[in-house]
Amino acid sequence: MAAAGLCPCRALLSGRGGALRALCGAVRGLAAGPETHFGFQTVTEAERREKIYQVFESVAKKYDVMNDSMTLGIHRVWKDILVHKMNPSPGTLLLDVAGGTGDIAFRFINYVRSARERQLQRKLKNHQNLSWQEISESYQEDKFKLLGDSQVVVCDINKEMLKVGKQKAQHLGYSEGLSWVLGNAEELPFDDDKFDVYTIAFGIRNVTRIDLALEEAYRVLKPGGRFLCLEFSRVSNPLLSRLYDLYSFQVIPVLGEVIAGDWKSYQYLVESIRRFPPQEELKAMIEDAGFLKVDYQNLNSGIVAIHSGFKL
Amino acid sequence: CPARTVLRLATALPGPPGRAAGPGQDRHSDHGQGQGSARPQPLDPSLLRFLVCPLSKRPLRYEEATNELINEELGIAYPIIDGIPNMVPEAARTTQKKPPAEGSKQP
Numbered sequence: 133m134a135a136a137g138l139c140p141c142r143a144l145l146s147g148r149g150g151a152l153r154a155l156c157g158a159v160r161g162l163a164a165g166p167e168t169h170f171g172f173q174t175v176t177e178a179e180r181r182e183k184i185y186q187v188f189e190s191v192a193k194k195y196d197v198m199n200d201s202m203t204l205g206i207h208r209v210w211k212d213i214l215v216h217k218m219n220p221s222p223g224t225l226l227l228d229v230a231g232g233t234g235d236i237a238f239r240f241i242n243y244v245r246s247a248r249e250r251q252l253q254r255k256l257k258n259h260q261n262l263s264w265q266e267i268s269e270s271y272q273e274d275k276f277k278l279l280g281d282s283q284v285v286v287c288d289i290n291k292e293m294l295k296v297g298k299q300k301a302q303h304l305g306y307s308e309g310l311s312w313v314l315g316n317a318e319e320l321p322f323d324d325d326k327f328d329v330y331t332i333a334f335g336i337r338n339v340t341r342i343d344l345a346l347e348e349a350y351r352v353l354k355p356g357g358r359f360l361c362l363e364f365s366r367v368s369n370p371l372l373s374r375l376y377d378l379y380s381f382q383v384i385p386v387l388g389e390v391i392a393g394d395w396k397s398y399q400y401l402v403e404s405i406r407r408f409p410p411q412e413e414l415k416a417m418i419e420d421a422g423f424l425k426v427d428y429q430n431l432n433s434g435i436v437a438i439h440s441g442f443k444l
Numbered sequence: 445c446p447a448r449t450v451l452r453l454a455t456a457l458p459g460p461p462g463r464a465a466g467p468g469q470d471r472h473s474d475h476g477q478g479q480g481s482a483r484p485q486p487l488d489p490s491l492l493r494f495l496v497c498p499l500s501k502r503p504l505r506y507e508e509a510t511n512e513l514i515n516e517e518l519g520i521a522y523p524i525i526d527g528i529p530n531m532v533p534e535a536a537r538t539t540q541k542k543p544p545a546e547g548s549k550q551p
Binding site for chain 1: 487488490491493494495496497498499501503522525526527528529530531532533535
C-alpha cells in the first residue's frame with residue numbers, strides 16, 4: 133500500500149496558491165488509483181474513507197448548527213429549491229443518499245403532504261354529489277392517507293449522522309413514510325429499478341468513488357426516474373471567487389472551532405469543496421453513468437449547483 | 445420465492461413503524477445510549493421491499509431471533525441496530541463456521 137504523503141499544502145493554507153492548485157491538480161489525476169485526496173492531502177482510498185467517517189462522526193451533533201452559521205441559514209433555501217425542483221407528487225418513492233440528518237427527507241414529506249391536501253381539497257370540491265357509499269368511505273383513515281403512499285428512505289454511511297437524523301425526526305414528529313438505512317453510496321443495499329427519485333445533497337463530495345456512486349444511483353432508479361444532486365461547485369466570477377475563498381479559509385474553520393470545537397473537520401470541508409469537480413465535469417460524469425438530459429442550475433453564482441439527470 | 449417469504453414475515457413483525465412518534469416517548473432521551481433496552485428494535489417492514497445484500501444484490505431474509513438480515517447464499521448476516529439496518533459489508537458477520545470470505549469485523 134502506497135505511503136500517504138502529506139502535501140506541503142497544509143503550511144500554505146491561507147487560501148492562496150496557483151502553485152498549490154497545480155500540485156493538487158497533479159494529485160487529482162491519481163484519483164482513479166489507490167491514491168486520492170482528503171482535502172489538500174494525498175491519502176489512500178481506505179484512509180480517505182476512514183478520515184471522512186471520522187469527520188462526520190465528530191460533527192454530527194453540531195452539523196445543523198454549523199450549517200446555519202456557515203451559510204447564514206442560506207443552506208435552507210438551497211434545500212427548499214432542490215425539493216421544489218423535484219416537485220414530487222403523492223406516491224413518489226425517494227431515496228435520499230448521504231441524507232444523514234434528514235433535511236431533504238423532512239422537506240420531501242412536507243411537500244407531498246401539502247400536495248396531498250390540495251389534491252384532496254380539489255377532489256372534494258369537484259365531487260359535490262357524493263353517494264352515501266363515498267361519504268362513509270371518506271370517514272375511514274386509509275382513504276385519506278396523509279402522504280398518499282409517498283415514501284422516503286434515508287441512506288447514510290455514518291451511524292452518528294443517522295442517529296441525529298432519527299432523533300430529529302422523533303422530535304419534529306415525522307414517522308410515517310420515513311425509514312433509515314446505514315449503507316454505502318458506492319454499494320447500495322437496494323434492488324434495481326426501485327425509486328422514482330434519488331437525491332444526494334452535500335454528500336457526493338465526500339464519496340471516494342463518485343463514479344461508482346453515480347452507477348449505483350442509475351441502477352436503483354426506475355426507468356423514468358430522476359437523479360438530483362445538490363453540491364458546492366465552482367464560482368466563475370473572479371471577485372466573488374476571492375471573497376468566497378477568503379470567507380471559506382479564514383472564517384469557516386474558526387467557526388468550526390468556536391461552535392463545534394473542531395477546526396480540522398471544517399478545514400477539510402472547505403478544502404474538499406475546492407477539490408470537487410466543477411459543474412461541467414460533474415455533468416460529464418453523470419452522463420457517463422448513463423443518465424440523459426443532464427443539466428445543472430447554479431445557485432448564488434455557482435457557490436452551489438443542482439445537477440439533474442434522468443434514467444430513460 | 446424468498447422475497448415473498450420475507451414480505452410475509454414483514455407483515456407479522458412486532459412494533460409498528462409509527463412507534464417513533466408515540467406520545468409516551470421521552471423525546472430528549474439519547475436513543476440507544478444506556479437506555480438498557482432489552483428488546484432489539486426491528487426495522488421498518490416497508491424497507492424489506494427495497495433491501496438487498498449490497499454485495500450480491502440478492503434478496504435477504506429477516507431473522508427475528510437475532511434481529512438480522514441474512515443472505516443465505518453468501519452465508520452472511522447484517523445487524524439491525526436501533527431499528528436501523530446496517531448494510532455495509534464490513535458490519536456483516538458470517539453465519540457459517542467456514543473461514544470468512546466477506547469482512548466480518550464486529551460493528
